[in-house]
Amino acid sequence: MTSFRRWFLAALAASTAKAEAVQKSDLQLPLSAVVYQAEVKEIFVTSYEAYQKYAWGYDDLLPVSETYYDGRNGWGASIADAMSTMWIMGLTDWFEQAVDHTANTDFTISHTPDTVSLFETTIRYIGGFLSAYELSGEKYPVLVEKAQDLADLMAYA
Secondary structure: OOHHHHHHHHHHHHOOOOOOOOOOOOOOOOOOHHHHHHHHHHHHHHHHHHHHHHHOOOOEEEOOOOEEEOOOOOOOHHHHHHHHHHHHOOOHHHHHHHHHHHHOOOOOOOOOOOOOOHHHHHHHHHHHHHHHHHHOOOOOOHHHHHHHHHHHHHOOO
């Protein structure tokens, strides 16, 4: 086990911090919130369906040309970015499809010749996996495992 991994796991085990509610418990939403919520979900679903059709597994959809671009290693950055949103919106089938994609991603292979930002990799992939894990009630440990695998690889950058 690498020293970084040992340190990270020790820090994780020692941490007692958990996500907490950020909204007031007695928050009253306006009646129109339900309409806006449905509209936002419809926009997300339409956009993600286009991603699935034209760019599944790649980083970004190029909607005008109906193709894709891999500027973040080609591991499916849009999938990692969208996982928390899918969970919040109740799109469980898509979420589980995203978890399966993540579980089968080999982070040792970059699919782009471009220089890739460590910051973007950290917030999109590692942050995306860990927030999805937390939001899902810690039901998908593979998300933590893959975040850890990627963090280990980045430790030498």
